[in-house]
Amino acid sequence: MAVSVNYNLGLAVDETQNMGDGAGDVTFSYSSATAGKIDASTSVKAEYAFSDTFQLVAGTYTLHLHNMVGPLASVVNFTDKKVLLVKIACPITNTDPVLVTKSAGTPYNLFGEDAADADRITVEPGETYLAYHPETLAVVAVGERSVDFTSADLTADVTIELVAGVT
Amino acid sequence: MSVSANYNLGLAVDETQNMGDVIGNITFAHTTVTAGKLDASTVPNAQLVFHDSFNIDAAPLAAGVLDLTSMATGPLGSTVNFTGKKIRLVKISAHVDNTDVVTITRKDVGSGYNLFGLDHTTAESVTLSPGCSIMAYHLATAEVITGTFKNVLFTSPTDADANVTVELVAGVA
Numbered sequence: 001m002a003v004s005v006n007y008n009l010g011l012a013v014d015e016t017q018n019m020g021d022g023a024g025d026v027t028f029s030y031s032s033a034t035a036g037k038i039d040a041s042t043s044v045k046a047e048y049a050f051s052d053t054f055q056l057v058a059g060t061y062t063l064h065l066h067n068m069v070g071p072l073a074s075v076v077n078f079t080d081k082k083v084l085l086v087k088i089a090c091p092i093t094n095t096d097p098v099l100v101t102k103s104a105g106t107p108y109n110l111f112g113e114d115a116a117d118a119d120r121i122t123v124e125p126g127e128t129y130l131a132y133h134p135e136t137l138a139v140v141a142v143g144e145r146s147v148d149f150t151s152a153d154l155t156a157d158v159t160i161e162l163v164a165g166v167t
Numbered sequence: 168m169s170v171s172a173n174y175n176l177g178l179a180v181d182e183t184q185n186m187g188d189v190i191g192n193i194t195f196a197h198t199t200v201t202a203g204k205l206d207a208s209t210v211p212n213a214q215l216v217f218h219d220s221f222n223i224d225a226a227p228l229a230a231g232v233l234d235l236t237s238m239a240t241g242p243l244g245s246t247v248n249f250t251g252k253k254i255r256l257v258k259i260s261a262h263v264d265n266t267d268v269v270t271i272t273r274k275d276v277g278s279g280y281n282l283f284g285l286d287h288t289t290a291e292s293v294t295l296s297p298g299c300s301i302m303a304y305h306l307a308t309a310e311v312i313t314g315t316f317k318n319v320l321f322t323s324p325t326d327a328d329a330n331v332t333v334e335l336v337a338g339v340a
Contacts (some may be wrong), residue, residue, distance in 0.1 A: 002183045009302040010175035010202075011258045011334050013216045017168045017242060028242045030218035032258060032334055034300045035177075049180040051197035071184065071195040087178045087199060092306065097285050111301070112294030113268050119292050122284035126306030128201040129283075130176040136296030161178050161197055 005046045005163050007085055008035040009130055034132060038165070044084060044134045045165040050076045052160055059154040062103055065145045065162075078140040081164035085132055086110050089159045092126035096153035103146035110147055114138040123158070140164070170213045172336045174256050175202040176302055201304060205336065211255050211307045212338040217247045220262075220332040223269060223321040232274050233319045233333070235312045250317075252337035253309040257282050258302040260332045261295035267326035270294045274318035282319055286310040295331070312337070 012031040019026050038046040050068045054061060065083070070076040090098050101120035102109045111131060112119030115138060121129055138144055149158055180197040205213035217238050223231055227239040235254075241247040261269050272292035273279025283303065284291035287310060293301050310316060323329040 001185070004181045004183075006177070006179045008175050008177035009258060009300050010177070011172065011256060011302065011336070012174075013170060013172040013213075013218065013334070013336060015168065015170050015216050015242065026242075030216060030334060032218075032260065032332060034258075034260060034302075046180075049182045049197050051180070051199070071182065071193075074184075085178060087176065087201075089199065089201060097308075109294075112270070112292075113296055117270070117294050118290075119270070119294050120283075121291050121293065121303075122289065124285060124305065124308040127308065128176050128304045129301065130178060130201075130303075131293070131301040132299060133296065134298045136299055159199060161180065161199055163178075163180060 002040060003046045003049050004039045005085065006037050007132060009132060010035060046084060046163050047165040048076060048078055048081060050162045054158055056149060056151055056154065056156045059151050061149040063147045065108055065140045078164040080139060081166055082135060082139055083110060083133060083137045083162055083164050085163040087130045087161040088123055089128040090123045090125055091157050094125040094153050094156045096151050096156065097122045097124040098149055098151040098156050098158055101148050103148045106143050106146045108140060108145050108147055115144050169207055170216050171204065171206040172213045172256060173204050174304060176304060177202060205255060213255060213336050214338040215247060215249055215252060217335045220330060222328040222330050223323060224328045228321060231321050235280055235317045235319065236314060249312045249337045250314065251311060252339055253311055254282060254335055254337050255305055256336040258334040259295065260300040261297055262330035263298035265297040265326050265329040267323050267329065268294045268296050269321055269323045269329045269331055272320055274320040278315060278318045280312060280317050280319055281310065287316045
């Protein structure tokens with residue numbers, strides 16, 4: 001199996017200010033590109049991918065990073081890999097935010113250094129998050145492999161894309 | 168003043184699996200596109216922008232706090248004030264030369280602004296290791312910045328002068 005990943009966290013802003021009659025409009029540009037391609041040959045090595053749109057059941061869902069369903073009903077198992085890229089989005093039709101956090105039992109922190117940290121995000125209807133972690137998250141392991149999604153919207157939808165690899 | 172913001176949270180993955188001698192390789196695509204342009208005419212709209220790279224022990228922070236109502240280093244030394252606006256786009260990157268992680272969260276429940284959640288009442292946070300980036304698109308749901316709820320806290324366990332780059336776009340619905 002081979003994985004080729006193109007990522008782009010792009011934000012380019014033009015701010016135009018009127019400097020008075022003499023100078024007229026002046027545009028200030030701000031741009032930061034965090035983009036690239038990773039695969040098996042790059043230093044940040046992409047080896048596995050997972051994507052899915054799932055619905056919470058009774059307001060909760062636990063994603064186990066060692067046991068996810070891939071193409072043709074295959075099992076995607078990130079054990080011994082690190083999550084490198086995370087994208088999470090919720091549709092505008094959700095009626096409440098979705099909290100994304102490490103699970104209590106076998107916690108994996110998608111937004112921080114390791115399970116000892118309490119990082120978490122809330123994804124409101126219509127929102128999207130994309131994070132690039134070049135080799136810095138924890139290794140997925142038996143005791144560190146589960147992510148919880150919870151919401152007051154008992155049937156909230158979540159779309160997730162994950163890329164994992166090793167250093 | 169007018170602002171035009173092009174955003175792209177793009178993640179496109181091709182996964183190629185070998186299905187055996189008869190079928191050969193099959194490529195499965197995992198691709199989601201979240202991209203667009205915000206300006207004064209869009210919903211949500213974009214009205215103000217703040218962009219800066221700084222050490223977390225120096226201006227525009229004070230004691231690690233970014234005050235969204237008083238951000239120095241706007242164009243020509245101006246101060247950027249997001250009062251009455253909502254954050255629409257957030258991008259934060261930790262410099263690869265940092266020696267420790269940087270955690271970003273609201274300052275506290277009494278004065279904090281939550282860049283990663285519904286409002287100041289909850290304590291969402293992200294921790295960026297050196298070289299890491301996070302970007303978020305908030306449709307129309309973030310909290311309004313006020314004179315009370317305005318403070319974002321940047322901390323690092325051991326890298327007191329860790330460097331971050333922050334881009335924020337704000338507007339009203």
